[in-house]
Amino acid sequence: MMEILYYGATFSFALVIGVVLGRFLLRQVFKQQEIDASEKADLIIKEARVSADAVKKEKIHEAKEKYLRMKSDFEKEVGKRKNQLSQLENKGKQKDAKLNKMLEEAKKKDQEVQRKSADLDQELSDVKDEKETLEALILKERGLLEAIAGLSVDEARNQLVDSLKDEAKTMAASHIKNIMEEAKMTATKNAKKVVIQTIQRTATEHAIENCVSIFNIESDDIKGKIIGREGRNIRALEAATGVEIIVDDTPEAIIISGFDPVRREIARLSLHRLVADGRIHPARIEEVVAKTTKNIEEEIVEIGERTVIDLGIHGLHPELIKMVGRMRFRSSYGQNLLQHSREVAKLCATMASELGLNPKQAKRAGLLHDIGKVWPEEPELPHAVLGMELAKKYKEHPDVCNAIGAHHDEVEMTTLIAPIIQACDAISGSRPGARREVMESYIQRLRELEELALSFDGVNKCFAIQAGRELRVMVDADSVTDDKAETIAFDISQKIEKDMQYPGQIKVTVIREKRSVSYAK
Numbered sequence: 320m321m322e323i324l325y326y327g328a329t330f331s332f333a334l335v336i337g338v339v340l341g342r343f344l345l346r347q348v349f350k351q352q353e354i355d356a357s358e359k360a361d362l363i364i365k366e367a368r369v370s371a372d373a374v375k376k377e378k379i380h381e382a383k384e385k386y387l388r389m390k391s392d393f394e395k396e397v398g399k400r401k402n403q404l405s406q407l408e409n410k411g412k413q414k415d416a417k418l419n420k421m422l423e424e425a426k427k428k429d430q431e432v433q434r435k436s437a438d439l440d441q442e443l444s445d446v447k448d449e450k451e452t453l454e455a456l457i458l459k460e461r462g463l464l465e466a467i468a469g470l471s472v473d474e475a476r477n478q479l480v481d482s483l484k485d486e487a488k489t490m491a492a493s494h495i496k497n498i499m500e501e502a503k504m505t506a507t508k509n510a511k512k513v514v515i516q517t518i519q520r521t522a523t524e525h526a527i528e529n530c531v532s533i534f535n536i537e538s539d540d541i542k543g544k545i546i547g548r549e550g551r552n553i554r555a556l557e558a559a560t561g562v563e564i565i566v567d568d569t570p571e572a573i574i575i576s577g578f579d580p581v582r583r584e585i586a587r588l589s590l591h592r593l594v595a596d597g598r599i600h601p602a603r604i605e606e607v608v609a610k611t612t613k614n615i616e617e618e619i620v621e622i623g624e625r626t627v628i629d630l631g632i633h634g635l636h637p638e639l640i641k642m643v644g645r646m647r648f649r650s651s652y653g654q655n656l657l658q659h660s661r662e663v664a665k666l667c668a669t670m671a672s673e674l675g676l677n678p679k680q681a682k683r684a685g686l687l688h689d690i691g692k693v694w695p696e697e698p699e700l701p702h703a704v705l706g707m708e709l710a711k712k713y714k715e716h717p718d719v720c721n722a723i724g725a726h727h728d729e730v731e732m733t734t735l736i737a738p739i740i741q742a743c744d745a746i747s748g749s750r751p752g753a754r755r756e757v758m759e760s761y762i763q764r765l766r767e768l769e770e771l772a773l774s775f776d777g778v779n780k781c782f783a784i785q786a787g788r789e790l791r792v793m794v795d796a797d798s799v800t801d802d803k804a805e806t807i808a809f810d811i812s813q814k815i816e817k818d819m820q821y822p823g824q825i826k827v828t829v830i831r832e833k834r835s836v837s838y839a840k
Contacts, residue, residue, distance in 0.1 A: 534573040534590050542566050544599045545573065545590070555601035558793060558830065559608040560586040561782035576784065578765045580648040585611050619644035626657065630664055632683055636713035643686065645693040650762070656693070659747055660686050666743035671736060681736045684722040687715070688740050691723075703727045764821065771818065772811050772827075777803070789826040790815075796833040804829045 536542070546553050546566060553564050562577035564586070573590065577583045589611045593599050596607075620637075623644030627635050635643075646657035667685035668678040691706030700708070707724030718734040725732040726740045765783040772781040772792050780793040792811065794804055808829040815825055 534575055534587050536571050536573060536594065538571065541594055542573065544597075545594075547599065547601075551601060552599050552604060555604045556586065556589070556608070557782070557784070557791070558780075559605050560589065561780065561784075562586045563784035563789075564590075578762045578783070578787075580650065581615060581645075584648065585615055588614070619647070622647045622657070626661065626686075630661065630682060630686060631679075632664075632686060635683075636715075639687065639690065639709070639713050639715075642690050642693050642709075646689070649693050654748065656689055660689055662747045663688060663740070663743045666746055667736070667739050670739050670743060674735075674739070676735055676739070680716060680718060681722075681739055683715075684719045684736055684740050685743060687719065688723050688726050688744060701727065701729050704729045764819070767819065768815070768821075768825070771814060775807055775811060777807065787821065787825065789828065792827065792829045794829055794831050796831050799831055801831060804831045 561582045562575050565574035575583050575586045589608045592607050620641055623640035626643050649656040664682045664685035668682035671678045671681035691702035703724050707720050710720040710723050721733050722737040722740040724730040725737040726744050765787050768783045769781045777794045777799040782791045808827050812827045
């Protein structure tokens with residue numbers, strides 16, 4: 320028991336000593352940590368102060384540099400401004416000196432003007448005195464004359480004016496009467512002389528064109544080739560050219576009938592090439608007709624160029640040259656239009672020369688006066704007005720344009736060559752055998768017949784043949800059926816009966832052809 324008490328007291332004492340010793344050691348540790356923290360804080364503060372001093376010095380240095388830089392810039396700007404002010408001051412001094420000089424010169428001129436004004440006033444005063452003296456003398460002399468004549472000045476002047484007026488009227492009336500009588504006597508004589516000389520100096524041949532061309536062949540055996548099996552070749556040729564090919568008993572000749580000279584020429588040349596080649600079948604016919612048509616277009620241009628060169632006309636627009644070439648295949652009342660226009664051009668040049676006008680301009684207007692007749696479309700304007708519009712379009716001279724438009728009095732004549740064109744057109748067309756009115760009306764009726772059929776839907780081509788007694792209509796096989804082709808033929812015939820006047824009867828043939836083409840390669 321005593322041992323237990325001993326051990327318990329010893330443990331308690333040891334525990335107390337351990338607690339006291341632990342608290343002492345813990346206090347020492349805390350104190351050491353406080354000392355370390357204080358030293359670290361002092362070190363941080365010291366470093367911060369050093370860093371702050373460095374930043375402060377740097378900022379002060381930058382501020383000083385900026386100040387010095389701004390000061391330098393300011394001094395430069397001040398110096399610049401001083402220089403500018405100095406220059407302005409110098410310029411002001413120069414202007415002041417110049418103004419002072421001008422002011423001195425003005426003062427001198429003013430003094431000189433005042434001096435001259437004084438001299439002028441003195442001269443005016445002297446003249447005034449002389450004028451008064453002269454007027455007094457005139458009045459005195461006038462009084463003496465009035466006393467001698469017994470009339471005042473106004474009365475004498477009126478009597479003199481009246482006598483001179485009556486004498487002038489009498490002389491003027493006599494002169495006017497003589498001039499009028501002389502003009503009447505010579506005007507008609509000179510006009511007839513100019514027209515007769517112009518006609519006599521222009522020699523022209525006249526041949527009335529018809530609607531038939533003759534194609535000569537070497538033998539009648541060729542007629543069979545042209546006709547083809549069951550007539551397919553001749554039908555293909557008629558369909559491609561729009562003319563009627565008449566193969567009859569006429570020896571060594573085939574007749575080509577059609578109102579359009581261009582179509583007849585294409586058919587004639589195509590026949591010539593086919594006969595020379597020997598291969599005559601529908602496909603070859605269409606190929607040859609296409610080539611011939613192209614060649615005819617080139618020939619039209621060549622004819623136009625040759626015509627303007629022959630007449631000495633320069634600077635004509637290419638489209639007008641082409642229209643001049645088309646005149647070769649156009650007739651006016653049976654008279655070839657190109658021959659008529661060439662004749663009018665020569666007549667106009669001759670008459671303009673006789674009258675002292677511009678012969679080149681008159682010749683140009685004479686050649687182009689019927690240019691509206693060959694316009695490919697069918698306008699509603701008269702051919703003279705259409706020709707004038709075409710000439711304006713292609714930059715012809717205004718005098719030429721007016722002469723073209725006024726040669727049938729559709730527009731007012733504003734130039735001297737306009738009545739010359741009108742007169743020469745009448746001279747060329749009024750010669751015996753030059754024209755035939757029936758031909759023009761016949762061709763116009765055939766054209767109207769073709770245009771009527773072309774107005775129907777599905778119609779590709781239309782040709783009036785056999786002098787207008789038959790109308791062949793080519794329709795599109797893809798858009799027109801066989802039943803519709805019959806309907807189109809009936810409708811065209813009814814429209815012809817309703818809208819046109821014609822002798823006899825007209826056969827309407829609608830042709831619908833279906834072709835299938837393939838190429839072996």
